[in-house]
Amino acid sequence: MGKTTGFLEFERHDRGYEATELRTKTWKEFVEPLPGPELVNQAARCMDCGIPFCHNGCPVNNLIPDWNDLIYRDQWQTASLMLHSTNNFPEFTGRVCPAPCEEACTLNIDDAPVTIKTIECAIVDRGWEEGWIHALPPATRTDKKVAIIGSGPAGMACSQQLARAGHDVTLFEKNDRIGGLLRYGIPDFKMEKALIDRRVVQMTGEGVKFRTNVEIGVDLTVGQLSRDYDAVVMSGGAEMPRDLDVQGRELDGIHFAMEFLTQQNKRGAGDDEMVAAPQGTITAAGKHVIVIGGGDTGSDCIGTSVRHGAASIIQLEIMQKPPERENKGITWPDWPIKLRTSSSQQEGCEREWSVLTKRARGANGKVKALDCVRVEWVDDGSGRPQMKQIAGSEFALKADLVLLATGFLGPRRAGMVDQSGVLLDQRGNVSADTRGYATSVDGVFAAGDMRRGQSLVVWAIREGRQCAHAVDAYLMGSSTLPR
Numbered sequence: 371m372g373k374t375t376g377f378l379e380f381e382r383h384d385r386g387y388e389a390t391e392l393r394t395k396t397w398k399e400f401v402e403p404l405p406g407p408e409l410v411n412q413a414a415r416c417m418d419c420g421i422p423f424c425h426n427g428c429p430v431n432n433l434i435p436d437w438n439d440l441i442y443r444d445q446w447q448t449a450s451l452m453l454h455s456t457n458n459f460p461e462f463t464g465r466v467c468p469a470p471c472e473e474a475c476t477l478n479i480d481d482a483p484v485t486i487k488t489i490e491c492a493i494v495d496r497g498w499e500e501g502w503i504h505a506l507p508p509a510t511r512t513d514k515k516v517a518i519i520g521s522g523p524a525g526m527a528c529s530q531q532l533a534r535a536g537h538d539v540t541l542f543e544k545n546d547r548i549g550g551l552l553r554y555g556i557p558d559f560k561m562e563k564a565l566i567d568r569r570v571v572q573m574t575g576e577g578v579k580f581r582t583n584v585e586i587g588v589d590l591t592v593g594q595l596s597r598d599y600d601a602v603v604m605s606g607g608a609e610m611p612r613d614l615d616v617q618g619r620e621l622d623g624i625h626f627a628m629e630f631l632t633q634q635n636k637r638g639a640g641d642d643e644m645v646a647a648p649q650g651t652i653t654a655a656g657k658h659v660i661v662i663g664g665g666d667t668g669s670d671c672i673g674t675s676v677r678h679g680a681a682s683i684i685q686l687e688i689m690q691k692p693p694e695r696e697n698k699g700i701t702w703p704d705w706p707i708k709l710r711t712s713s714s715q716q717e718g719c720e721r722e723w724s725v726l727t728k729r730a731r732g733a734n735g736k737v738k739a740l741d742c743v744r745v746e747w748v749d750d751g752s753g754r755p756q757m758k759q760i761a762g763s764e765f766a767l768k769a770d771l772v773l774l775a776t777g778f779l780g781p782r783r784a785g786m787v788d789q790s791g792v793l794l795d796q797r798g799n800v801s802a803d804t805r806g807y808a809t810s811v812d813g814v815f816a817a818g819d820m821r822r823g824q825s826l827v828v829w830a831i832r833e834g835r836q837c838a839h840a841v842d843a844y845l846m847g848s849s850t851l852p853r
Contacts, residue, residue, distance in 0.1 A: 372442025376414030382482040413441035423703040427474025450497035464491025474703035505575025508536040517599040520606035522550025524818025527834030544585035554632040587785025608778040608819035618730030623737035627775040654678035663775030673714030683719035691723035778824040807837040
């Protein structure tokens with residue numbers, strides 16, 4: 371424990387944002403790092419609890435009290451090594467993770483948790499600046515070949531771990547660039563893509579081979595991979611979006627969120643409009659935008675629409691408005707349901723809860739309005755709240771662009787999943803447990819959103835690492851890779 375009385379002496383102080391009127395005119399990251407002395411004070415607030423609940427709150431089980439103590443003692447390089455011992459890509463999680471570790475922090479009982487996410491990001495950013503982070507090629511190599519399908523955080527983490535174990539790893543990606551939804555789902559203003567590129571350089575130095583523009587199940591069959599490789603890992607993500615089943619869905623101007631976000635990220639990468647938007651440009655410029663879905667993806671659509679210059683933005687959520695503050699006695703140290711406002715929502719949008727979209731209306735084939743109704747959630751004795759429409763609460767919203775951010779239903783079936791012959795679970799995800807990550811087909815493994823369903827970047831990294839341990843043990847009989 372760095373400073374015994376640190377949590378009493380120093381108030382919580384977190385990173386701030388660049389002013390809204392400045393940040394919305396650019397696609398660059400706008401979070402302002404804390405200065406070094408303030409980071410030391412924030413690290414000193416960690417109490418090094420006898421039972422560090424932050425460990426279990428963090429899906430990758432980061433050694434949070436340990437590297438907080440190291441920062442307090444100005445041992446940044448050792449802190450970087452410790453951070454990377456549990457997390458392959460802390461610069462990703464330090465930017466886009468919702469920080470369940472902070473919700474689990476003992477100091478969160480008093481609503482003032484340690485700024486764990488901020489300290490994590492500062493450690494890894496300094497590690498890159500100082501040159502402490504570099505390729506770690508294995509001392510010896512095996513004769514085993516592993517194919518990994520899907521280059522999101524699960525596939526990247528699995529690839530890096532297996533390459534460091536000495537295996538010949540090839541990472542296949544159907545898109546033109548590595549990163550999965552990190553690349554094309556998360557806007558640049560939340561995470562600039564050069565962060566992915568430098569990890570690709572590092573992983574190349576460790577022996578990972580990258581093959582982009584190769585869709586397994588189309589360009590190569592799963593059978594071919596199984597013949598050519600000793601093990602295959604499916605880490606393709608949960609890409610099947612939940613649709614809006616209402617009259618008028620076919621109108622022009624109603625799009626899945628990922629169609630909208632991917633286009634913008636391709637523009638940000640320097641692609642011309644024909645490459646970024648081969649099916650036609652989707653823009654919020656000058657439009658009345660409705661975002662259906664209240665999660666992170668919906669928030670990303672809001673921030674992107676603001677930067678496009680939308681005339682207005684309304685976000686609809688079918689669930690009721692959560693409380694502004696959770697009941698700590700019931701929820702802590704677990705992740706609580708409470709009202710959260712993202713930086714994008716702060717930039718300008720109206721938020722409506724308990725709203726059901728009934729119909730889309732248009733003119734000349736283009737969407738012009740949404741007909742909605744307010745709902746309430748009632749307990750009918752089944753144990754699960756049931757939605758009930760409120761009579762007389764119907765209303766209409768003007769809409770030139772409707773973005774569906776209503777979640778995902780699992781992996782796409784056509785192509786790789788169907789060809790592989792793996793069993794699916796009741797939710798439609800690839801069936802595999804969290805011990806062996808093995809599917810029903812020998813030599814084929816699954817990890818990340820493709821296995822667990824739509825989730826967080828940090829969960830994907832955890833699953834990629836654990837899957838790598840399982841694959842290494844499958845190939846070699848045992849494994850020294852961490853789980």
